[in-house]
Amino acid sequence: MAKRVLIAAATTGGALAIPNGLSRTPPAGWMSWQTFRCATNCTAAPTACINEELYRAQADALISTGLAAAGFSSVHLDDCIMAPERDPTTHELLADPVRFPSGFQALGAYFHERNLTFAMYTAESDTTCAGLPGSRGFEALDARTFAGWGADYLKADGCGDPTYYAQGYAAMGAALQATGRPIEFSCSWPAYLGSDETQKPFGAMVGDGCNLWRNYIDMGPTVGVGESASGCLKSVYLPGSPTRPNPRLAAWLRARHPRALRQLLGRARGVGGAWPLERPRPAPPRVRTSSLQHAYPT
Secondary structure (H helix, E strand, O other): OOOOOEEEOOOOOOOOOOOOOOOOOOOOEEEOHHHHOOOOOOOOOOOOOOOHHHHHHHHHHHHHOOOOOOOOOEEEOOOOOEOOOOOOOOOOOOEOOOOOOOOHHHHHHHHHHOOOEEEEEEEOOOEOOOOOEOOOOOHHHHHHHHHHHOOOEEEEEOOOOHHHHHHHHHHHHHHHHHOOOOOEEEEOHHHHOOOOHHHOOHHHHHHOOOOEEEOOOOOOOOOOHHHHHHHHHHHOOOOOOOOOOOHHHHHHHHHHHHHHHHHHHHHHHOOOOOOOOOOOOOOOOOOOOOOOOEEOOO
């Protein structure tokens, strides 16, 4: 459910081919989980809860700070956004009616009007990690729903029986492609399969349409998170890749991103510390797109 190190399957052909052809460069943007987690009591904390005003504010902040122009151009919804039950007639997922009264299609349109991409969340389990409706057994329906809302990206969490993941993630990947809408597919599959990276089915995940995935434990805005991310990135071998993930990229992420974006965009809602925008930020190191070595920096 929380943010984890994500490795994008960006290849130029060869042994691994991504069915939808997306994520040729690392997607980047802002995700709510890092700072706001599952804060849903908007009465007690109206400026620090998960609702449509939060995401609109973050979208505006990406633009006003110049981050969108620099490539951080997506807004990612995470868990705790859905209504407690599906539509009783259509069985479609529903936005929480109190915190998202305008609905997700309108929220996605708000992002698109600002040239930002719209990233949605679900889980390949009966429920999400917060206990809201998941997509297990509803992959085709939910994929059509996400496409109808205008989603450009889908994070599929785990939160349930790991023996279902091989079937579930494949079903969702195929369903997303069947919608005809280009939707990047982020799979949390390997994060729930233990710590032995050599035993994880990366090749199958690419074939099932996973553009990127997460491998590692939950990471929050704490001291030492960069070292953990760096160690994970440098230790993972991926099939079809002639090299390991670039450790320079890991160092760059450790130095700049987890804290910087959290603080900068949290400031749009009065949460988190200030980040001095005038401080020069180094460009990310070059990475070879012929290998699976891109890290998702949000």
